[in-house]
Amino acid sequence: xxxxxxxxxxxxxxxxxxxxxxxxxxxxxxxxxxxxxxxxxxxxxxxxxxxxxxxxxxxxxxxxxxxxxxxxxxxxxxxxxxxxxxxxxxxxxxxxxxxxxxxxxxxxxxxxxxxxxxxxxxxxxxxxxxxxxxxxxxxxxxxxxxxxxxxxxxxxxxxxxxxxxxxxxxxxxxxxxxxxxxxxxxxxxxxxxxxxxxxxxxxxxxxxxx
Amino acid sequence: xxxxxxxxxxxxxxxxxxxxxxxxxxxxxxxxxxxxxxxxxxxxxxxxxxxxxxxxxxxxxxxxxxxxxxxxxxxxxxxxxxxxxxxxxxxxxxxxxxxxxxxxxxxxxxxxxxxxxxxxxxxxxxxxxxxxxxxxxxxxxxxxxxxxxxxxxxxxxxxxxxxxxxxxxxxxxxxxxxxxxxxxxxxxxxxxxxxxxxxxxxxxxxxxxxxxxxxxxxxx
Numbered sequence: 075x076x077x078x079x080x081x082x083x084x085x086x087x088x089x090x091x092x093x094x095x096x097x098x099x100x101x102x103x104x105x106x107x108x109x110x111x112x113x114x115x116x117x118x119x120x121x122x123x124x125x126x127x128x129x130x131x132x133x134x135x136x137x138x139x140x141x142x143x144x145x146x147x148x149x150x151x152x153x154x155x156x157x158x159x160x161x162x163x164x165x166x167x168x169x170x171x172x173x174x175x176x177x178x179x180x181x182x183x184x185x186x187x188x189x190x191x192x193x194x195x196x197x198x199x200x201x202x203x204x205x206x207x208x209x210x211x212x213x214x215x216x217x218x219x220x221x222x223x224x225x226x227x228x229x230x231x232x233x234x235x236x237x238x239x240x241x242x243x244x245x246x247x248x249x250x251x252x253x254x255x256x257x258x259x260x261x262x263x264x265x266x267x268x269x270x271x272x273x274x275x276x277x278x279x280x281x282x283x284x
Numbered sequence: 285x286x287x288x289x290x291x292x293x294x295x296x297x298x299x300x301x302x303x304x305x306x307x308x309x310x311x312x313x314x315x316x317x318x319x320x321x322x323x324x325x326x327x328x329x330x331x332x333x334x335x336x337x338x339x340x341x342x343x344x345x346x347x348x349x350x351x352x353x354x355x356x357x358x359x360x361x362x363x364x365x366x367x368x369x370x371x372x373x374x375x376x377x378x379x380x381x382x383x384x385x386x387x388x389x390x391x392x393x394x395x396x397x398x399x400x401x402x403x404x405x406x407x408x409x410x411x412x413x414x415x416x417x418x419x420x421x422x423x424x425x426x427x428x429x430x431x432x433x434x435x436x437x438x439x440x441x442x443x444x445x446x447x448x449x450x451x452x453x454x455x456x457x458x459x460x461x462x463x464x465x466x467x468x469x470x471x472x473x474x475x476x477x478x479x480x481x482x483x484x485x486x487x488x489x490x491x492x493x494x495x496x497x498x499x500x501x502x503x504x
Contacts, residue, residue, distance in 0.1 A: 126365060149360040152358070166288065
């Protein structure tokens, strides 16, 4: 079953197109890893899919209320404890239980510590635990493994595989191997937007004055 | 959405949350005025309603830039926009949390501070009533300014410049209500105008604030 379908999508950053003609589909139980050099537009593409910015062209189709987005920042409140942070997001997403997420990301011993006293890797684990409490089937993750050690990467890989096994799907931008053999890889380099003189997108300014 | 309100209230009373700053600022403004204009009771009584309203307004302004800036910095705002609660609702909840932590303490403390300014006795009721009706509008209008300046470095001053003109109607009718109440005059017109401004603000401004946040979150 196709959960996310992207057709001929063009995205812009800073008013300039960075990627054009991106098309892919993501089925239930599958993971797709976005690869590409810095600045190619991985984050921009993920933010566009998450609805944080409008697409220049193309269509994104997925069922309503199915996507959970996690960006570079974890969205944690430093003065709240691990449990309070997760409880808040569980309430926002109307999911009942946070204990499975605490167990799965190995946060039991830290549950009552304030988020500001966690290490960078522990914060990241808490940020990923937030994904688990959303209960959403499609995960859109931007560099999920930043500041994680090898054991935590394995923990995260296992969480993603468990998510896929229950019919979820994951779209990730990452540079490292997550230990998810079934993940497909999409290299974004071929979709790099061409400059206007090579027939790429011409901005409205050019249209008006060109 | 209640979860967001409760979280904001909890954050406000934790360390660094800024709860009570507005109140302390209000107290200082009200204490400084008699030093500035002299201790003569008659003069103070005449300007008391205006000074109290102006002090409350500035105290409200003090904490506005925190409404969205903190959530923007730690990435929460991105996640809230993609969360299943309408952004307009989230904005309203944040305004409510700001009012409860800033506006409500001002309303409750105003009668005490009125003593410092020789506020005439009949004015106390109208002072509390006018602040109760008017301060919610200050918080909601503040979310609009905060939404416009979210993501700007040191946007606090710009925020003040954007928001203060929007506060003018509330200030005029709020202070006028207290002045007329103190003088035993008819208060219906400023009372209704003040209530009407607040009602319209609460109904309309969250949509503008949410739109401003959406624009600001784009990587321009």
